[in-house]
Amino acid sequence: MTINSFENYLMSWKPTISDRKAPIYTQLAGQLAQDIRAGILRPGDKLPPQRELADFLDLHLSTITRIYKLCEEQGLICAKVGQGTFVSSDVNTSDTLLYSHETMDYIQLGTILPPYNGNEKVVNFIKGVLTQPDIQSFLEYRSPSGTYVQRKTISDWIERIGVHASPENVLLATGGQNAICAITLGLFRPGDRIGTNPLSFSGLKSIAKMIGVQLVPLPEEDGHIQYDNLEQFCRSENLKGFYFVPEQHNPTTHTMKLEERICIGEVAKKLNIIIIEDAINRVFSEAIYPPLFSYAPNNTLCIFSISKFLCPGLRVAYLIAPDRYRGSVENSLYTMNLMVSPWNAEIVNRIFNSPLLDTLIHEKKEELIARNRIADLYFSSQILYGTATCSFRWLILPDRWESQKFETKAKEAGVQVFCSDRFAIGKAPPPKAVRLCVSAPKSKAELEKALVKLKRLLTRADRSISP
Amino acid sequence: MTINSFENYLMSWKPTISDRKAPIYTQLAGQLAQDIRAGILRPGDKLPPQRELADFLDLHLSTITRIYKLCEEQGLICAKVGQGTFVSSDVNTSDTLLYSHETMDYIQLGTILPPYNGNEKVVNFIKGVLTQPDIQSFLEYRSPSGTYVQRKTISDWIERIGVHASPENVLLATGGQNAICAITLGLFRPGDRIGTNPLSFSGLKSIAKMIGVQLVPLPEEDGHIQYDNLEQFCRSENLKGFYFVPEQHNPTTHTMKLEERICIGEVAKKLNIIIIEDAINRVFSEAIYPPLFSYAPNNTLCIFSISKFLCPGLRVAYLIAPDRYRGSVENSLYTMNLMVSPWNAEIVNRIFNSPLLDTLIHEKKEELIARNRIADLYFSSQILYGTATCSFRWLILPDRWESQKFETKAKEAGVQVFCSDRFAIGKAPPPKAVRLCVSAPKSKAELEKALVKLKRLLTRADRSISP
DNA sequence: AAATTTGTCTATTTACATTTC
DNA sequence: GGAAATGTAAATAGACAAATT
Numbered sequence: 001m002t003i004n005s006f007e008n009y010l011m012s013w014k015p016t017i018s019d020r021k022a023p024i025y026t027q028l029a030g031q032l033a034q035d036i037r038a039g040i041l042r043p044g045d046k047l048p049p050q051r052e053l054a055d056f057l058d059l060h061l062s063t064i065t066r067i068y069k070l071c072e073e074q075g076l077i078c079a080k081v082g083q084g085t086f087v088s089s090d091v092n093t094s095d096t097l098l099y100s101h102e103t104m105d106y107i108q109l110g111t112i113l114p115p116y117n118g119n120e121k122v123v124n125f126i127k128g129v130l131t132q133p134d135i136q137s138f139l140e141y142r143s144p145s146g147t148y149v150q151r152k153t154i155s156d157w158i159e160r161i162g163v164h165a166s167p168e169n170v171l172l173a174t175g176g177q178n179a180i181c182a183i184t185l186g187l188f189r190p191g192d193r194i195g196t197n198p199l200s201f202s203g204l205k206s207i208a209k210m211i212g213v214q215l216v217p218l219p220e221e222d223g224h225i226q227y228d229n230l231e232q233f234c235r236s237e238n239l240k241g242f243y244f245v246p247e248q249h250n251p252t253t254h255t256m257k258l259e260e261r262i263c264i265g266e267v268a269k270k271l272n273i274i275i276i277e278d279a280i281n282r283v284f285s286e287a288i289y290p291p292l293f294s295y296a297p298n299n300t301l302c303i304f305s306i307s308k309f310l311c312p313g314l315r316v317a318y319l320i321a322p323d324r325y326r327g328s329v330e331n332s333l334y335t336m337n338l339m340v341s342p343w344n345a346e347i348v349n350r351i352f353n354s355p356l357l358d359t360l361i362h363e364k365k366e367e368l369i370a371r372n373r374i375a376d377l378y379f380s381s382q383i384l385y386g387t388a389t390c391s392f393r394w395l396i397l398p399d400r401w402e403s404q405k406f407e408t409k410a411k412e413a414g415v416q417v418f419c420s421d422r423f424a425i426g427k428a429p430p431p432k433a434v435r436l437c438v439s440a441p442k443s444k445a446e447l448e449k450a451l452v453k454l455k456r457l458l459t460r461a462d463r464s465i466s467p
Numbered sequence: 468m469t470i471n472s473f474e475n476y477l478m479s480w481k482p483t484i485s486d487r488k489a490p491i492y493t494q495l496a497g498q499l500a501q502d503i504r505a506g507i508l509r510p511g512d513k514l515p516p517q518r519e520l521a522d523f524l525d526l527h528l529s530t531i532t533r534i535y536k537l538c539e540e541q542g543l544i545c546a547k548v549g550q551g552t553f554v555s556s557d558v559n560t561s562d563t564l565l566y567s568h569e570t571m572d573y574i575q576l577g578t579i580l581p582p583y584n585g586n587e588k589v590v591n592f593i594k595g596v597l598t599q600p601d602i603q604s605f606l607e608y609r610s611p612s613g614t615y616v617q618r619k620t621i622s623d624w625i626e627r628i629g630v631h632a633s634p635e636n637v638l639l640a641t642g643g644q645n646a647i648c649a650i651t652l653g654l655f656r657p658g659d660r661i662g663t664n665p666l667s668f669s670g671l672k673s674i675a676k677m678i679g680v681q682l683v684p685l686p687e688e689d690g691h692i693q694y695d696n697l698e699q700f701c702r703s704e705n706l707k708g709f710y711f712v713p714e715q716h717n718p719t720t721h722t723m724k725l726e727e728r729i730c731i732g733e734v735a736k737k738l739n740i741i742i743i744e745d746a747i748n749r750v751f752s753e754a755i756y757p758p759l760f761s762y763a764p765n766n767t768l769c770i771f772s773i774s775k776f777l778c779p780g781l782r783v784a785y786l787i788a789p790d791r792y793r794g795s796v797e798n799s800l801y802t803m804n805l806m807v808s809p810w811n812a813e814i815v816n817r818i819f820n821s822p823l824l825d826t827l828i829h830e831k832k833e834e835l836i837a838r839n840r841i842a843d844l845y846f847s848s849q850i851l852y853g854t855a856t857c858s859f860r861w862l863i864l865p866d867r868w869e870s871q872k873f874e875t876k877a878k879e880a881g882v883q884v885f886c887s888d889r890f891a892i893g894k895a896p897p898p899k900a901v902r903l904c905v906s907a908p909k910s911k912a913e914l915e916k917a918l919v920k921l922k923r924l925l926t927r928a929d930r931s932i933s934p
Numbered sequence: 935a936a937a938t939t940t941g942t943c944t945a946t947t948t949a950c951a952t953t954t955c
Numbered sequence: 956g957g958a959a960a961t962g963t964a965a966a967t968a969g970a971c972a973a974a975t976t
Contacts, residue, residue, distance in 0.1 A: 023944055049961060060946050065963070081962045082953025111608070119603035130594050136586040139780035141578070174641055174782070177805040185677055190657060206802045210652055236952065238963095313606035315641070315808040335673045336803060338644040341782040344808060490965055516940060527967045532942070548941045549974025703973065705942095 011048045011056060013041060025063055029070040036076050036091055043092060043421075044429055047077065047085040073190065073212045075205070078426045086427035090205070092404070093422045107450040110416035112250070112392055113440040114308045115367040118360045122311055125356055129347055142342035144334050146172045150349045154304075154318045157352055161282050162290045163302055163320060171319040171330055172340040175312075176280055176305035177203050178333075179319045180243075183276055183301050186332030187241070187325060188213050194241035194276075195234065197225070199423040199430060201250045201278070204243055215243075217426040223254035223385075227263035234271050241274040246292055247285035251423045251435040253386035253394050258289050265295025274325070275300040283309045284365055284389040298322045301329065306348060308391065309361050314344040365389055371438040371447055378451040382458070391439040397432040398458065406434055406457070413457055415450045478515045478523060480508060492530055496537040503543050503558050510559060510888075511896055514544065514552040540657065540679045542672070545894045553894035557672070559871070560889040574917040577883040579717070579859055580907040581775045582834040585827045589778055592823055596814055609809035611801050613639045617816040621771075621785045624819055628749050629757045630769055630787060638786040638797055639807040642779075643747055643772035644670050645800075646786045647710075650743055650768050653799030654708070654792060655680050661708035661743075662701065664692070666890040666897060668717045668745070671710055682710075684893040690721035690852075694730035701738055708741040713759055714752035718890045718902040720853035720861050725756050732762025741792070742767040750776045751832055751856040765789045768796065773815055775858065776828050781811040832856055838905040838914055845918040849925070858906040864899040865925065873901055873924070880924055882917045 015031045017024060035041050048056070050064040057064075068085055071077045079085040129135060145151070151167035158165065173179035180203065188194070190212030196204065198217035208215045216237050219226040242264065246256040256264075268275050277292045277300050293300040305317040321329045351357050369388045376384065379395065386393035395417075397406055403419035410417045420430035436454070441447040482498045484491060502508050515523070517531040524531075535552055538544045546552040596602060612618070618634035625632065640646035647670065655661070657679030663671065665684035675682045683704050686693040709731065713723040723731075735742050744759045744767050760767040772784040788796045818824050836855045843851065850863035862884075864873055870886035877884045887897035903921070908914040 025944075051961075061962095062947080062964085063945060066945085068962085079962060080953080081951070082960065084961065113608050116607050119606045122606055123597060123603045127594070127597050130590060130597070136590045139586045139589055139778040140583050141580050141774075141779045174808075175805050178803060181803050190679075203802075203805070206798075210799060210802045212657075307608075311606040312608045313808055313810040315804075315806070315811075331673075332677060335670075335677045336645060336648050337782075338642050338670070339782070341641075341780055341808060341811060343780040344782075344811065492965075518940075528941095529943085529968075530966055533966090535941085546941060547974080548972070549939065551940065 011052065012045060013047055013053075015057070017057065024059065025066045025070070028057075028067045032067065032071050033074065033076055036071075036087055039092075041087050043087050043089040044427060045087045047087070049084055072214065075209045075215075080427075088424070089427055089429055090421050090424040093419075104416075106411060106414045106416050107446055107453075108416050108440045109436045109438075109447075109450050109454075110418040111440060112437045114312065114391060115364045115371075115439045116311075116442075117367055118363050119311055119313075121356060121360065122351070125351060125354065126347055129350055135346070138342045138346045140342070142339065144172070144337070144339035145330060146170075146340070146342070146345050147349075150345055153349050153352045158304065158318075158320070161279070163279075163293050164297075165293075165302075165320045169320050169322065169326060171321055171326070171333060172345055173303075173317045173319050173333060174315045174337055174340050175307060176278065176303055176317045177207075178315075178337065179303045179305070179317045180204060180276060180278065181207050182319075182332045182336055183274075183303075183329055184208070184211055184213055185336065186328040187274055187301075192240045193238055194243055195237065195239045195273075196243040196425060197223075197249060197252070198425055198428055199252055199420060200243065200425050201245065202422055205423075205425070215425045217428060218242075223249070223252050224257060225260055225264065227260055227267075230263060231267045231270065234267055234273060239271070239273055241276060242268060243276045243278065244292060245278045245280060246282075246289075247279070248281035248386070248390050250280075251392065251394055251418070251420070253390050253392070255285060255387075256289065256292075261289055261292055261295055265292060265299075268296045268299045273299060277302045279304050280308060281390075283361060284368065284391070286387060286389060293320065298324065301325060309364060310348065310351060310357065311360075314341075314348055316340060316344055316348045368439060371444060374444060374448060375436070375438050375451060378448075378455050392435050392437040395434050395436055395454075397434065399432065401432055401458075403430065403432050403434055406432075409457055410434075410454060413453045415453050417454070478519065479512060480514050480520075482524070484524065491526065492533045492537070495524075495534045499534065499538050500541065500543055503538075503554055506559075508554050510554050510556040511894060512554045514554070516551055539681065542676045542682075547894075555891070556894055556896055557888050557891040560886070560891075571883075573878060573881045573883050574913055574920075575883050575907045576903045576905075576914075576917050576921075577885040578907060579904045581779065581858060582831045582838075582906045583778075583909075584834055585830050586778055586780075588823060588827065589818070592818060592821065593814055596817055602813070605810045605813045607809070609806065611639070611804070611806035612797060613637075613807070613809070613812050614816075617812055620816050620819045625771065625785075625787070628746070630746075630760050631764075632760075632769075632787045636787050636789065636793060638788055638793070638800060639812055640770075640784045640786050640800060641782045641804055641807050642774060643745065643770055643784045644674075645782075645804065646770045646772070646784045647671060647743060647745065648674050649799045649803055650741075650770075650786075650796055651675070651678055651680055652803065653795040654741055654768075659707045660705055661710055662704065662706045662740075663710040663892060664690075664716060664719070665892055665895055666719055666887060667710065667892050668712065669889055672890075672892070682892045684895060685709075690716070690719050691724060692727055692731065694727055694734075697730060698734045698737065701734055701740060706738070706740055708743060709735065710743045710745065711759060712745045712747060713749075713756075714746070715748035715853070715857050717747075718859065718861055718885070718887070720857050720859070722752060722854075723756065723759075728756055728759055728762055732759060732766075735763045735766045740766065744769045746771050747775060748857070750828060751835065751858070753854060753856060760787065765791065768792060776831060777815065777818060777824065778827075781808075781815055783807060783811055783815045835906060838911060841911060841915060842903070842905050842918060845915075845922050859902050859904040862901050862903055862921075864901065866899065868899055868925075870897065870899050870901055873899075876924055877901075877921060880920045882920050884921070 015028050050061055054061045054064045077085055151170040154170045155165050155167045184207050193214045193216050195216045195218045198220050275292055293302040302320040372388050383396035384393050407419040417434045420433045424430040482495050517528055521528045521531045544554055618637040621637045622632050622634045651674050660681045660683050662683045662685045665687050742759055760769040769787040839855050852861035874886040884901045887900045891897040
């Protein structure tokens with residue numbers, strides 16, 4: 001059978017079937033993955049329609065479907081009915097923002113690190129805890145879901161920020177990432193689809209990739225979910241879940257409007273969509289709107305990590321799970337962790353019952369405000385999203401910059417920032433922007449040093465690079 | 468189309484296709500799962516051959532394959548070419564051995580808890596650590612793989628127990644369960660097959676079920692892997708991994724023979740099988756044989772949890788990963804945990820560099836020896852597998868007992884034990900036996916109280932139950 | 935040792951749903 | 956607003972391989 005007639009065929013990808021033993025579909029999926037990773041196919045490129053490729057290779061349509069599906073599960077491509085299949089826009093970035101080296105020769109503005117002031121106070125507090133009677137029992141095996149007292153502490157405390165839950169619905173995880181992973185493993189299957197913002201938390205991306213769950217970018221305008229046709233969209237995209245950071249969204253810093261929350265809650269209830277609400281920034285944010293949880297309490301799993309407002313080193317996060325999902329998530333948490341360190345859980349519990357907690361929150365908040373004031377000063381002439389208590393900001397780059405290029409150049413200048421591509425979901429080309437974490441540098445002085453360098457980079461470019 | 472002609476057909480399972488909208492295969496898979504859970508199909512029951520069921524339902528063979536495959540991934544049934552498909556023998560047990568209640572009205576001999584003596588010493592040690600300069604930096608975000616010093620400590624220390632690895636190959640996990648889960652998520656895909664003993668660690672079973680990986684019982688004789696035809700077996704079963712506890716296997720307490728280790732290493736290397744070596748009991752065991760890691764260092768991921776010999780509450784385990792797997796496992800650990808608590812990791816690191824470690828190991832070992840002496844005393848006339856330093860024992864029941872029945876009766880008498888069914892892999896009926904954890908009760912007196920009750924149960928049965 | 939039983943797996947058929955133009 | 960383009964997914968076909976008898 002000759003395929004010579006296709007030689008002049010206009011096709012963006014022309015794989016070849018070698019005569020090896022391997023099944024055609026694994027072989028070609030591997031070839032596709034390789035060609036994407038090698039840069040032969042670039043982010044945003046359109047692949048041949050399934051039927052055309054089937055014709056060209058003399059295979060059946062559904063065999064091509066399978067090849068594409070395999071690569072889609074790895075997050076390499078994304079398909080849209082009626083439009084075609086495209087290379088994902090984030091294929092050239094790593095979504096594990098590894099805390100690379102212990103000793104860094106650049107200023108860290110990339111990774112989100114909370115302000116570290118107050119940690120000596122935590123150390124002193126722990127000294128006190130150690131003198132308490134029976135404390136050594138927390139070094140033993142304890143219930144994976146923590147003690148009743150620990151759960152009660154949390155269910156009481158989160159009232160303050162608008163979440164009404166009983167102690168029975170509080171679960172423990174070893175941090176926010178762990179909580180998201182447990183929810184995904186417990187409530188979703190490979191191939192399930194979760195909707196989120198077109199730019200979203202990179203940790204979610206790595207979880208989705210690992211488990212084979214697909215992330216779908218929700219229609220958005222100016223950082224806000226378009227809620228007028230959301231129901232129709234979710235229905236046609238067959239979404240089973242949502243992931244949201246309603247306050248100070250990572251990386252764009254947007255906080256959800258009231259109507260947005262209401263609509264998302266309604267749609268979730270109507271279509272029975274599971275909402276993963278990451279309340280990571282709720283404690284600091286100026287938000288006055290109720291959490292998503294309050295609009296769809298039976299559909300929402302609400303995650304509170306203590307990393308940002310208390311300290312990251314103890315690895316404790318809380319998870320509010322509605323009754324119908326509690327069993328499954330409890331099970332996946334158990335299967336992944338056996339249990340959260342009861343020792344750390346108890347230390348955190350005691351901090352929650354002490355005035356230290358508010359002191360820590362207050363101090364860190366002040367530090368954030370001071371740092372953001374500095375950032376505002378330096379980038380007064382740029383668009384710099386984010387409010388006074390954000391730990392990171394979203395810097396819109398002048399049109400002539402490519403985000404990745406800027407990240408590279410910034411690093412050469414001694415500053416680590418993360419470009420928009422790293423947060424991209426799906427095929428839409430990410431905007432020209434970078435994320436700056438103002439609380440990551442050791443001191444305000446370091447932050448200023450970094451900002452000076454970035455500013456200089458932007459300005460120099462304005463002069464030397466011609467469009 | 469009438470199927471009346473099949474009315475007298477001899478078939479162990481006769482599902483019905485309702486006219487609902489759901490696809491036939493999900494519908495029937497659900498029905499099968501439900502019938503198994505409801506007890507209509509019992510452990511060990513043979514299902515109709517795929518072709519017969521296809522005939523009966525007027526569907527194609529491969530549709531039935533799909534139905535069976537779905538249930539097999541959930542661990543409900545297991546299929547063997549040439550033999551047929553059978554209901555798994557553990558479908559009536561839960562494999563999440565949850566640490567149910569804070570207050571128990573029975574003596575715990577089920578869950579494996581290490582001896583808790585020595586925990587006050589750990590508390591005191593931590594007090595000392597807290598006074599060290601710069602200790603608060605371990606409350607911050609740190610490298611997910613720990614500091615170089617921490618990794619060096621471990622790579623040096625494990626030399627003692629026969630594992631030669633460089634610091635670069637040491638990874639951190641939040642406990643042994645977390646390590647196994649990370650390896651499975653990082654190196655296996657749903658549908659992949661992992662071979663292990665026909666009775667194996669229940670934590671592995673829950674991981675396999677959650678991820679959709681299949682556990683395959685290896686041919687075994689008297690607790691030892693039959694190594695003469697192992698290669699052929701692995702080839703035909705298409706195994707991608709092994710899971711072993713080479714010392715004091717859970718639950719049968721067997722320690723691998725030398726030839727067994729050599730053979731497993733050889734087969735793994737030849738067929739490129741990934742070995743998960745759970746060295747959980749290596750520190751206590753009297754074993755003199757090298758670890759599996761030393762026979763196939765490029766194929767073996769070796770896990771050291773500190774839970775049993777130091778304390779469980781800090782949630783730290785170490786993982787030795789060969790170069791070619793390090794990246795993937797590091798990635799899945801990052802995706803699941805972000806990082807292990809650097810605070811706990813540092814405490815443990817300092818204990819490893821102090822004489823306290825050996826004190827703790829010594830004390831716990833002595834406690835185990837003392838408790839096992841008691842157990843031997845009570846069950847001198849029974850078969851009770853396990854040596855002096857095992858934290859659990861494997862009690863073979865008189866033939867007239869069903870394991871599950873014994874577990875139930877023991878609980879009624881106030882003692883929690885775990886029956887063999889809970890550890891069963893595949894379809895083979897588990898032997899009549901239960902696992903007793905001698906180190907779980909609070910004291911030796913409690914242990915004796917429990918043993919008295921179990922002994923009475925066995926003896927009473929000898930008199931009152933007629934075969 | 936050959937025929938039979940039984941499960942596995944890749945590839946195909948076909949109906950369907952959404953989006954675009 | 957209807958036709959064309961494009962992806963989705965359930966069910967089928969058929970060759971293959973292992974285990975049993």
